[in-house]
Amino acid sequence: MAAPRFTVPSLSLENGGKAAAILQERLHSLNDLHLTLKHVHWNVVGPHFIAVHEMLDPQVDAVRLMVDAIAERIATLGVSPVGTPGALVKARTWDDYSLGRASALEHLGxxxxxxxxxxxxxxxAAADTESLDPVTNDLLIGHLHExxxxxxxxxxxxxSSGGxxxxxxxxxxxxxxxxxLDAK
Structure with missing residues (x-):
């Protein structure tokens, strides 16, 4: 990731670059989550289909808004956000979602x-930005709530009813x- 040539007032270029790098990782993760949730939405089957199908769309929409907020914060910090599929795959440190067409319980698991x-x-990421940039930290904490x-x-x-x-x-x-699936 390129270092910023400018950043927000009272934040050093170094700290603006660090915060942007942390956010870029979250951008990739949330883009992946958004696509995974939509994949599940399309591939869930079984008795709980409609409940899960309809539960996921608001999550997809909210995660997409998180992605947009993070990308805009990266740009505000003076760095170009990267949201291309190739960059996501290259930077990803986790495996691709592995279920295709499956029951609601399997997908929920x-x-x-x-x-x-x-x-x-x-x-x-929120912990890493706590002393680095309070605005970025606040953004991440807000996302954590959702x-x-x-x-x-x-x-x-x-x-289970017993917890x-x-x-x-x-x-x-x-x-x-x-x-x-085995529990039910």
Whole structure:
């Protein structure tokens, strides 16, 4: 990522560049999440199809707004945001979403794993920007509120009335999909 030639007032070029680099990673992650959520929306089947299908569109829309806000913040910091598919794939440190046409519970199990990864990385980015740039930090914290709520919506389908999470032992999307399906 190129260093900025300008940034926001009272922020050094170095810190503006660091904040933009952190945000660029989040931009890739959220672009990937948006596409994954839409993929699930198109490929979910079974008795809970309509509930999951309709639950995901508002999440897709909200994540797209997060992407736009992050890209605009990167530009505000004096760096050109990169949102091309090739750049996303090249920078991605996680595997591509692995389920195709599958039941609602399988997709929700896999999405539990996806959201865990996205939220953990977003929390780290917020921590990394806390002393670097309070405006960027505030943006990320605001996104965390929504992402954690969406994760709760997903997990509500995977939780027993006693509070046990069917995917608690999963380490991969495939494991989580199987565990969610086996629990029901």
């Amino acid at each position: 896999a999405l539990d794993e996806v959201y865990q990864g996205v939220i953990a990385a977003h929390r780290q 992402l954690e709520q969406f994760h709760w919506f997903v997990r509500a389908h995977l939780e 046990a999470l069917s995917t608690a032992q999963a380490k991969t999307e495939q494991d989580a999909a199987r565990e969610a």
